[in-house]
Amino acid sequence: MQGLTDGGALSWSWDKTLRVWDGQNGQCLAVLEGHSHAVWGARQLADGRILSWSEDSRLRVWDWQKGECLAVLEGHSSKNYGKVYGAQELADGRILSWSEDRRLRVWDWQKGECLAILEERHSPEIWGKSWGEPLYAQELADGRILSCWKDSRLRVWDWQSGQCPVVLEGHSPEIWGDLLYAQELADGRILSWSEDKTLRVWNAQNGQCLAVLEGHFFKVEGARGLADGRILSWSWDKTLRLWDGQSGQCLAVLQGHSSGVRGAREL
Known part of the structure; x- marks a missing residue:
């Protein structure tokens, strides 16, 4: 199927729906209804279909041109509905999702089948509450999955076996849990950054x-x-x-903003 039209937009809302828009004339091309709670995010898949995830603990795959839901991926759950925080398409077309239920899941969306559950059972507690929720996940170049967790750790998973052979520990947790994110560098090392004011470079192996x-x-x-x-x-x-990406030495401090810097990119 075709992707979104040139200049088109995909939106999602607390009203439980997604909408596809024509960016030229502002016309709404499709309204996608089916989620029973707020839609937390969505993205277009490589084949043009749309993947969405929601506070209702489900993911859905849509043919947006027909306004039809092709698959409902169910399995995430918790007493708070198990809201799905995020999802992405893997290189082989499978879907990776992560949720407040402390699990990541890998799906074959065409079969509606969950292929793997990645679960951390040993996250610490702060004030009696577990801080073991995945904040973010991504596929590494070698097919493994890197996840960032609220307990300030990063984990590398072999999703086919469901095993976590590598845990990256060093960032210091705050009382309310760190905000922690990471990316894979071009040479396969992992770069992470945190509320603890530091960045770290890791050997992913x-x-x-x-x-x-x-x-x-x-x-x-x-x-x-x-x-x-x-x-x-x-x-x-x-x-x-x-x-310096090898030594960790600070080469320059760029000053001038009068408030916190929200983003930057290389030109």
């Missing part, structure tokens, strides 16, 4: 921390690896920093 990048004096909002191997980070301390 054995979990070794290769470098700690310290200098920001407020939480790190984001980071990315640059084409020349350096690392760019930005923070609520109003600065950006350039780092």
